[in-house]
Amino acid sequence: MRDEDKPFILTRYGRWSFKIAPRNAKGWRQTLIWMALLAPITGGFVWFASNTPEGPAFNLRLALYLVAMVAWGTGGTMWMKARAEIVDIEELLKLKREADAKRRGGR
Structure with a gap:
């Protein structure tokens, strides 16, 4: 995929720090679809949590929901990246510092 066609832009600030943002209309559509697909999962958990008292069943479903959210976030990040x-x-x-040094005459 050519860089001009890519729907997202990843700004890397360091080794582990980055930000992914939609770049164009296609990126925004894909982001909205990704978030819309999350609604049934979250809605189902909210419905279950509001109808189930605390206990082992609740704790198990909460753990499954949290694992699903981590997988959802990781998968989405990898897909967008x-x-x-x-x-x-x-x-x-680094390039700017080198250009500034050249402009100053190596001082």
């Missing part, structure tokens, strides 16, 4: 143009802020700052 594969379809994102990557902008590395550290690399851009």
Whole structure:
């Protein structure tokens, strides 16, 4: 996929710090669909939690819901990352420092 066609942009601030954002209309549509698909899972859990008193069944379903949310977030991040143009802020700052040093005459 060419960088111009990628629907997301990933801004990397360091080794583990990054932000993914929709880049164009296609990215926004995909983000909205991804979030809409989350609604039935969350709605089902809210319905179950409001009808089930505390106890082992509740704790099990809560644990399953939390595992599902971690998987949902990780999967979405990996999927978006594969379809994102990557902008590395550290690399851009390094290039800027080098250009500034050249402009100052190496001082």
